[in-house]
Amino acid sequence: MASPSLRFDSLAVHAGREDLNELGVHAPPIDLSSTNPLPDVELGGLSYESMANGGEPGPGGNVYARLWNPTVARFESALAQLERAPASVAFASGMAAMSATLLALSQVRKNAHVVAVRPLYGGTDHLLASGFLGVETTFCDATGVARAMRPSTVLVVVETPANPTLDLVDIKAIVAAAGGVPVLVDNTFATPVLQNPLELGASLVLHSATKFIGGHGDVVGGVVACGEDLAASLRRTRAITGAVLHPLAAYLLHRGLTTLPVRVRAQQRSAMRLVEWLTGHPEVVRVHYPTNDPAWASLAGTQMRGPGSMLSAQLRGGPEQVDQVTRGVRLFTHAVSLGGVDSLIQSPSALTHRPVAPEARPRADLVRLSVGLEDVEDLERDLAQALDSVPHGAGHPDACGRLALR
Numbered sequence: 503m504a505s506p507s508l509r510f511d512s513l514a515v516h517a518g519r520e521d522l523n524e525l526g527v528h529a530p531p532i533d534l535s536s537t538n539p540l541p542d543v544e545l546g547g548l549s550y551e552s553m554a555n556g557g558e559p560g561p562g563g564n565v566y567a568r569l570w571n572p573t574v575a576r577f578e579s580a581l582a583q584l585e586r587a588p589a590s591v592a593f594a595s596g597m598a599a600m601s602a603t604l605l606a607l608s609q610v611r612k613n614a615h616v617v618a619v620r621p622l623y624g625g626t627d628h629l630l631a632s633g634f635l636g637v638e639t640t641f642c643d644a645t646g647v648a649r650a651m652r653p654s655t656v657l658v659v660v661e662t663p664a665n666p667t668l669d670l671v672d673i674k675a676i677v678a679a680a681g682g683v684p685v686l687v688d689n690t691f692a693t694p695v696l697q698n699p700l701e702l703g704a705s706l707v708l709h710s711a712t713k714f715i716g717g718h719g720d721v722v723g724g725v726v727a728c729g730e731d732l733a734a735s736l737r738r739t740r741a742i743t744g745a746v747l748h749p750l751a752a753y754l755l756h757r758g759l760t761t762l763p764v765r766v767r768a769q770q771r772s773a774m775r776l777v778e779w780l781t782g783h784p785e786v787v788r789v790h791y792p793t794n795d796p797a798w799a800s801l802a803g804t805q806m807r808g809p810g811s812m813l814s815a816q817l818r819g820g821p822e823q824v825d826q827v828t829r830g831v832r833l834f835t836h837a838v839s840l841g842g843v844d845s846l847i848q849s850p851s852a853l854t855h856r857p858v859a860p861e862a863r864p865r866a867d868l869v870r871l872s873v874g875l876e877d878v879e880d881l882e883r884d885l886a887q888a889l890d891s892v893p894h895g896a897g898h899p900d901a902c903g904r905l906a907l908r
């Protein structure tokens with residue numbers, strides 16, 4: 503572990519790299535072995551048994567890459583340090599992390615039940631509503647958690663800020679309402695730069711590492727930070743079910759952590775400028791951003807250190823204008839995902855939240871923006887021309903226009 507006295511930005515650069523000097527290297531080594539030579543049957547077998555039960559490798563070594571990979575373990579150590587967690591466990595994607603958590607906790611009790619606070623990312627909502635993993639879910643709002651709890655409840659799931667409306671949930675209040683049942687906070691939008699849910703009483707913190715942690719739109723991964731007992735149970739689940747993070751992805755995610763604080767703060771600065779500008783725009787009915795949530799006044803500084811770089815806007819022209827704007831942008835890319843260095847725009851009701859039940863699906867007049875590292879004046883000009891552009895059907899910018907601006 504890096505020195506506990508290091509401040510966050512120093513930890514982001516150095517965590518998980520503590521032994522590099524000793525190894526005589528400057529960048530973390532990438533171990534691509536799918537299998538490993540064994541010293542002998544007895545030691546190899548004991549190591550296997552330890553890892554298959556969620557423990558660490560013994561003197562018998564790493565044995566097999568579904569059980570343990572040192573490049574992945576470096577990233578896990580770094581992320582745990584940034585989330586102020588005893589441990590973290592990495593997975594092939596954010597959804598694999600969520601599935602493994604549900605599987606691990608549903609082993610604790612027969613007919614396991616989950617309470618989930620909406621809104622949530624559409625994929626998470628879909629997974630929970632489907633009952634796919636044999637887990638029954640009650641959906642509620644933040645005030646309904648205590649009422650929804652049952653003796654069979656094994657987990658409470660919340661997302662704050664939530665995808666896509668940026669609603670804020672008071673984590674401490676949810677933990678109190680859960681009455682000792684583990685609370686999982688999806689911290690994908692806030693990142694550990696802006697929020698550390700474990701310090702507020704949550705038991706598990708989940709990230710779609712595909713987003714801000716990777717930060718460059720070129721890697722898919724997920725990670726859960728938690729205490730050592732839960733981590734052992736997640737590692738065991740991962741070893742049994744197999745949704746491991748590839749070591750090349752782990753290397754990229756670990757590298758992503760080094761610039762995470764700088765990226766998050768710079769992207770946040772631009773998002774705040776765009777929120778201010780969009781708020782006065784005649785084509786925009788409402789801007790969704792953490793600073794506009796009534797809970798911001800009490801949570802700013804206590805739960806969150808900043809509002810982040812995700813925002814959504816309701817457009818006056820409804821779904822037709824959503825179509826027009828997403829076709830009209832030239833610098834923003836019309837694409838799902840978020841948290842990268844380049845700005846993205848998309849319609850949650852048509853895409854990321856399409857599988858959500860109609861009564862909980864986001865409004866069709868909403869566009870979600872992920873603000874990147876471009877110059878904010880270029881981003882503002884791009885949105886201005888897309889909002890002012892001719893309606894869909896009367897022609898829209900072509901690929902040449904897009905390339906010219908890039």
Ligand code: PLP
Nearest residue numbers: 595596597623665690710712723
């Ligand atoms: N959680 C949130 C808040 C997300 O936005 C996403 C994906 O968009 C996920 C979880 C799922 O992550 P992944 O796409 O890496 O499986």
